[in-house]
Amino acid sequence: KRSYTITLLPGDGIGPEVISVAKDVLVLAGSFEGITYEFREMLLGGAALDATGVPMPDETLSVSKQSDAVLLGAIGGYKWDKNEKHLKPETGLLQLRSGLQVFANLRPATVFPQLVDASTLKKEVAEGVDLMVVRELTGGIYFGKPRGFGTNENGQETGFNTEIYSAHEIDRIARLAFEIARKRRGKLCSVDKANVLEASMLWRKIVTELALEYPDVELTHMYVDNAAMQLVRYPKQFDTVLTNNIFGDILSDEASMITGSIGMLPSASIGASGPGLFEPIHGSAPDIAGQDKANPFATVLSAAMLLKYGLGEERAAERIEKAVLDTLNRGFRTADIYSAGTKLVGCKQVGEEILKSV
Amino acid sequence: KRSYTITLLPGDGIGPEVISVAKDVLVLAGSFEGITYEFREMLLGGAALDATGVPMPDETLSVSKQSDAVLLGAIGGYKWDKNEKHLKPETGLLQLRSGLQVFANLRPATVFPQLVDASTLKKEVAEGVDLMVVRELTGGIYFGKPRGFGTNENGQETGFNTEIYSAHEIDRIARLAFEIARKRRGKLCSVDKANVLEASMLWRKIVTELALEYPDVELTHMYVDNAAMQLVRYPKQFDTVLTNNIFGDILSDEASMITGSIGMLPSASIGASGPGLFEPIHGSAPDIAGQDKANPFATVLSAAMLLKYGLGEERAAERIEKAVLDTLNRGFRTADIYSAGTKLVGCKQVGEEILKSV
Numbered sequence: 001k002r003s004y005t006i007t008l009l010p011g012d013g014i015g016p017e018v019i020s021v022a023k024d025v026l027v028l029a030g031s032f033e034g035i036t037y038e039f040r041e042m043l044l045g046g047a048a049l050d051a052t053g054v055p056m057p058d059e060t061l062s063v064s065k066q067s068d069a070v071l072l073g074a075i076g077g078y079k080w081d082k083n084e085k086h087l088k089p090e091t092g093l094l095q096l097r098s099g100l101q102v103f104a105n106l107r108p109a110t111v112f113p114q115l116v117d118a119s120t121l122k123k124e125v126a127e128g129v130d131l132m133v134v135r136e137l138t139g140g141i142y143f144g145k146p147r148g149f150g151t152n153e154n155g156q157e158t159g160f161n162t163e164i165y166s167a168h169e170i171d172r173i174a175r176l177a178f179e180i181a182r183k184r185r186g187k188l189c190s191v192d193k194a195n196v197l198e199a200s201m202l203w204r205k206i207v208t209e210l211a212l213e214y215p216d217v218e219l220t221h222m223y224v225d226n227a228a229m230q231l232v233r234y235p236k237q238f239d240t241v242l243t244n245n246i247f248g249d250i251l252s253d254e255a256s257m258i259t260g261s262i263g264m265l266p267s268a269s270i271g272a273s274g275p276g277l278f279e280p281i282h283g284s285a286p287d288i289a290g291q292d293k294a295n296p297f298a299t300v301l302s303a304a305m306l307l308k309y310g311l312g313e314e315r316a317a318e319r320i321e322k323a324v325l326d327t328l329n330r331g332f333r334t335a336d337i338y339s340a341g342t343k344l345v346g347c348k349q350v351g352e353e354i355l356k357s358v
Numbered sequence: 359k360r361s362y363t364i365t366l367l368p369g370d371g372i373g374p375e376v377i378s379v380a381k382d383v384l385v386l387a388g389s390f391e392g393i394t395y396e397f398r399e400m401l402l403g404g405a406a407l408d409a410t411g412v413p414m415p416d417e418t419l420s421v422s423k424q425s426d427a428v429l430l431g432a433i434g435g436y437k438w439d440k441n442e443k444h445l446k447p448e449t450g451l452l453q454l455r456s457g458l459q460v461f462a463n464l465r466p467a468t469v470f471p472q473l474v475d476a477s478t479l480k481k482e483v484a485e486g487v488d489l490m491v492v493r494e495l496t497g498g499i500y501f502g503k504p505r506g507f508g509t510n511e512n513g514q515e516t517g518f519n520t521e522i523y524s525a526h527e528i529d530r531i532a533r534l535a536f537e538i539a540r541k542r543r544g545k546l547c548s549v550d551k552a553n554v555l556e557a558s559m560l561w562r563k564i565v566t567e568l569a570l571e572y573p574d575v576e577l578t579h580m581y582v583d584n585a586a587m588q589l590v591r592y593p594k595q596f597d598t599v600l601t602n603n604i605f606g607d608i609l610s611d612e613a614s615m616i617t618g619s620i621g622m623l624p625s626a627s628i629g630a631s632g633p634g635l636f637e638p639i640h641g642s643a644p645d646i647a648g649q650d651k652a653n654p655f656a657t658v659l660s661a662a663m664l665l666k667y668g669l670g671e672e673r674a675a676e677r678i679e680k681a682v683l684d685t686l687n688r689g690f691r692t693a694d695i696y697s698a699g700t701k702l703v704g705c706k707q708v709g710e711e712i713l714k715s716v
């Protein structure tokens with residue numbers, strides 16, 4: 001019997017609702033595979049701000065670090081939007097990512113055949129899209145120093161940030177991307193702005209050197225502006241996409257919208273050691289919070305990624321993935337993915353249907 | 359009789375072919391409105407590198423500065439892709455933009471009804487899209503200092519750039535965007551990453567303050583990752599989009615691809631005074647250069663923007679815009695926008711057909 005400690009971070013908005021469903025699914029899928037869990041629920045984001053005055057309490061980080069994996073719902077909301085930087089829910093999330101040293105953010109963008117019509121792209125363009133964005137998550141302009149506010153030589157107020165990458169930071173994320181590409185369709189596209197930025201020039205140099213160790217992976221390079229176009233033009237050209245923190249933020253969101261399955265997409269953030277952080281890519285949707293309208297599929301699939309990438313429990317992960325597909329095939333939909341001829345249900349009932357299929 | 363001096367920068371790849379067409383159209387449209395020109399052709403990009411050893415010769419800048427407007431074809435090509443930074447064609451373009459102080463890059467993304475099927479988006483999503491990206495062009499991470507390569511405390515090589523904006527830089531581009539929004543549908547969406555970046559926080563603050571001077575314009579703010587999604591989900595929600603240099607690079611390319619009309623889209627880069635720089639948004643397409651396959655519509659429409667924004671010659675500009683639509687209506691298409699039932703012709707013939715319609 002294998003037992004794991006899981007930190008749950010419900011967060012804000014619809015976070016608690018989707019985490020509750022995912023927890024039940026984790027437990028049931030685990031029970032069939034001889035897995036038990038000890039769950040610890042901690043505060044993050046706006047919920048933490050309201051209760052403790054900071055968006056990521058020390059205890060949240062220390063408990064997370066001591067656990068085998070962390071499952072996060074969503075953070076943020078209008079209520080805290082005007083807060084100063086150190087009191088923003090987002091700052092808490094960034095502190096958690098940094099504290100856990102989860103430098104690799106894996107964001108699959110997959111079109112579910114049952115939902116292909118939800119894409120705004122033509123069916124023949126969207127169907128079959130199956131790509132993985134590997135985004136650097138603990139470096140670049142998100143964390144680079146110096147940053148802040150100042151005054152320039154003309155006495156004008158300035159705001160500034162530093163995009164900086166070291167060879168080591170690039171090497172470790174690129175290695176992971178090559179490994180992932182190898183297990184997928186063997187194609188890696190590294191996205192940068194090496195025609196303008198020095199940080200991107202180093203990025204491209206390190207990635208190119210590393211390619212010698214992965215002769216079985218086909219490496220290409222693309223400028224970020226072109227990548228933003230190519231995702232719209234012909235998304236099926238991509239298998240694995242490697243990019244930095246800010247470009248990954250933008251491109252992974254674009255890619256997920258292209259699938260039309262945005263309420264369905266999970267993510268995994270992992271480091272060299274220590275627990276991974278797993279979360280849906282969608283936000284906290286404060287407008288529908290507490291109304292049993294949230295789509296829990298993405299969080300449930302994040303729980304599957306937790307089992308697969310976080311705990312190495314592939315069989316339990318597959319159980320969940322199959323249960324999700326089965327639930328879709330049986331026609332159950334939340335409002336965001338509803339279409340004529342399917343069954344519109346709430347967050348809880350989707351959870352119950354997934355449990356039936358596990 | 360009004361006379362203007364125009365600097366032509368054909369550049370690389372298909373640049374000379376599309377500039378040649380646009381020049382003829384400028385001349386003819388001008389002749390009907392009592393306008394004459396003196397053209398001066400100068401070197402930029404790879405063409406300049408090959409001839410003079412630098413991507414933007416001093417003479418190119420000084421002649422450009424002395425003229426009333428600058429019309430550019432395209433720069434770059436595989437041949438110079440591995441050049442060191444200061445010997446890249448792109449560096450020449452950035453030096454020109456900076457030298458001319460054209461801080462505002464206007465990039466319309468319009469769906470031509472005749473070409474709506476060329477979009478990969480569903481017809482009902484693409485048709486009627488008509489937005490304008492106002493991109494800051496001479497600041498931000500493209501030009502910020504310090505930049506370069508270094509070594510960190512662990513002896514690791516680093517590459518770094520600085521994203522920096524001053525209140526003045528934000529104010530002048532935002533003012534222009536408000537003015538443009540006012541002349542369009544009165545909606546301005548400012549795109550930033552103010553939940554993470556200090557440079558964006560200052561951006562949002564200045565834009566918000568300025569909104570008080572434009573009570574007739576409806577201002578909204580959007581995070582860049584969300585904007586990348588919303589452009590795919592529902593592009594018609596946008597009228598005027600204001601953003602920084604790097605986000606504008608990415609989002610304007612994404613927006614243009616969404617229209618399906620990428621071979622059709624012009625751009626204008628303007629400053630507080632001095633000549634503007636007008637260029638198609640597409641690249642130099644080295645693979646089809648010299649084969650009479652290039653699509654000259656975007657450069658011809660850039661010439662129309664030159665007349666309108668650069669010289670204040672609205673009537674001549676409208677003549678060109680009408681001639682373009684008329685040529686499309688008469689069914690003439692280059693290969694990139696060809697569809698069954700239309701007439702496939704080369705770059706030169708498109709030019710001749712536009713001349714017939716001027």
Ligand SMILES: CC(C)[C@H](C(=O)O)[C@@H](O)C(=O)O
Pocket residue numbers: 090091093094249553554583
């Ligand atoms: C909430 C925000 C700080 C975060 C980011 O920019 O990384 C989010 O957009 C994401 O992609 O997870």
Ligand SMILES: CC(C)[C@H](C(=O)O)[C@@H](O)C(=O)O
Pocket residue numbers: 195196225448449451452607
């Ligand atoms: C060629 C390159 C330097 C340029 C940019 O990034 O500005 C181009 O992508 C553009 O958008 O005009």
